[in-house]
Amino acid sequence: MTASDQTTGPERLPVADARRTWAWLRAELRGRWRAGALAVLVGAVGAAASVVPVYALGRLVDLVTEQAPGSAIVPVAAVILVGALVGGLAAGPGTYLISRLCEQMLADLRESTVARALSLPVTTLERVGKGDLLSRVSTDTAAIGKAASNVMPTMISAFLLVVVSVAAMAGLDWRLGLAGAVAIPLYVMALRWYLPRAAPKYAEERRAVADNSQLLVESMQGVRTVHAYRLEQRRLHGIGNASHEVRDISVSVFTLFTRFVGRVNRSEFFGLAAILVTGFLLVRQGHVTVGESAAAAVLFHRLFNPIGMLLFTFDEVQAAAASLARLVGVIDLAPAEEPRDGTGEPADASLELADVHFRYDGAPEVLHGVSISLPAGSRVALVGSTGAGKSTIAAIAAGILTPGSGSVRVGGAALPPGSLREHVAIITQEVHVFAGPLIEDLRLARPDASPQEAAAALAAVGALDWAKDLPDGLGTVVGEGGHELTTAQVQQLALARLILADPPIAILDEATAEAGSLGARKLEESAVAATRGRTTLIVAHRLTQAASADRVVVLEHGRIVEEGGHRELVAAGGRYAELWRAWEARTPTSSSR
Ligand SMILES: Nc1ncnc2c1ncn2[C@@H]1O[C@H](COP(=O)(O)OP(=O)(O)OP(=O)(O)O)[C@@H](O)[C@H]1O
Secondary structure (H helix, E strand, C coil), rough: CCCCCCCCCCCCCCCCCCCHHHHHHHHHHHHHHHHHHHHHHHHHHHHHHHHHHHHHHHHHHHHHHHCCCHHHHHHHHHHHHHHHHHHHCCCHHHHHHHHHHHHHHHHHHHHHHHHHHHHHCCHHHHHHHHHHHHHHHHHHHHHHHHHHHHHHHHHHHHHHHHHHHHHHHHCHHHHHHHHCCCHHHHHHHHHHHHHHHHHHHHHHHHHHHHHHHHHHHHHHHCCCHHCCCCCCCHHHHHHHHHHHHHHHHHHHHHHHHHHHHHHHHHHHHHHHHHHHHHHHHHHCCCCCCCCHHHHHHHHHHCCHHHHHHHHHCCHHHHHHHHHHHHHHHHHHHCCCCCCCCCCCCCCHHHHHEEEEEEECCCCCEEEEEEEEECCCCCCCEECCCCCHHHHHHHHHHHCCCCCCCEEEEEEEEEECCHHHHHHHHEECCCCCCCCHHHHHHHHCCCCCCCHHHHHHHHHHHHCCCHHCCCCCCCCCCCCCCCCCCCCHHHHHHHHHHHHHHHCCCEEEEEECCCHHHHHHHHHHHHHHHHHHCEEEECCCCCHHHHHCEEEEEECCCCCEEEECCCHHHEEEECHHHHHHHHHHHHHHHHHHH
């Protein structure tokens, strides 16, 4: 089963199952087996070297007990010194190699997740909400990052030390090894008690955190609506409830953890007691020396920390595994669908939508076979009542949405969405101003644009005057936290970006609709300047835009009901004529056109 087969709910991105997550991890490790083997080898040498001083310490105890001469003690002391040195020296590179491996894997994981998230169909992102995705690329990546940089290196070193120490105890006397091993089933029992209880708790905690971020993101993004409808208290109440849920789940996770710690301490007690009793009996029967028995006890006692580390970090590893499953779920998502028919190079700047059908996820079809043809360099206006499907057509023509069936062709070529976007640029009313200097915002469209080119683009859309008057001119920081631009200024900025991007085809979806009537005419002029020479599809909310277009396409309920020149349609007395009459009645001045 792939991640994309299984969704955790209609409003969430999928989460990969354990098998798929392991398969991803194995494939990643297989691709880096050399680095992995080297890290384990260096770690094992360090662990083995660190056991030598304890062994030698036992021997030292025996020598002292036997009142051996100083000359016999010196070589043992030298062994202790060398062992400690080698152990200490190998620990650094061992940890470094493991950390490097984990960090490289994390960097690749982060890149693939973000790359896939950016290539997701817009409909998927709209359906799941940005909060879920944000919590995955931030909180989940952080959880894995923490495990990768702190937990995994410590855990692997601890594991190697445990293996080498148990082997060393068995080397002293197999019964001592066996006594030490008594603790193993107790540790395993503690872990088996804990893990199945902790896993769902962690998953629950992640889900609650994601829900909380979703609520926060929505409230921030919709802050104007929240103010407009006085929803502050209701939103705060919702966020408060979600935060309380996160808090309660975190507390219950911690309570579970402390109960687990109690079980681990009990295992340590029984393990050490078994070694001391066995050592006592073996010394009494003359099977081992006091030094060997003491060495076994020290070896075991030294494992308290690494074993504790192994067990206590298991929950972080588990949390990281839950996060990894969520990221692999995103990586496995199908990217936006490519068109099924052939591609090729566009012959010219014409744009053609042929028999396009479209439905949003889980909703009824909204476009029922729409065909629109824009010859190169023409201006076509799309007119229709609210919900007719105009914005959907604009998004399909721009390659933001993929039609369910039918095709979009540029210059006769059906292009994949990625390259369609190279030829077609769209401006919607939701223009985002990225935080930073104004000129950098313009350069999003063309990174190498010179200040003169940026200024020329602003001048062409009539925005240079106000831009120069900003506190730092084109260097003024705009966007979130910076100088606030008016809606009309933001639209002009988008039109200036269009000039810099210089696409052969432009789509304007409500680019002027937001403006008040006073500024609307000015913005229309800016739009005409920005689209001059380009094939242009305009979603015309102001019918003056339709009147100045080469052709008007009238859409109702997802179907084209009329098509032709403005005068021709007005004369025909159909749906467009009706809309035009209503428009003229509302804005008498426009009849002068
Ligand atoms: N993201 C979405 N998910 C589900 N349905 C949607 C979504 N966006 C639009 N719709 C629906 O699709 C239909 C066409 O919407 P669209 O926005 O394309 O119409 P429009 O003609 O541009 O309307 P308006 O003039 O109000 O912008 C409407 O019924 C709308 O409710």
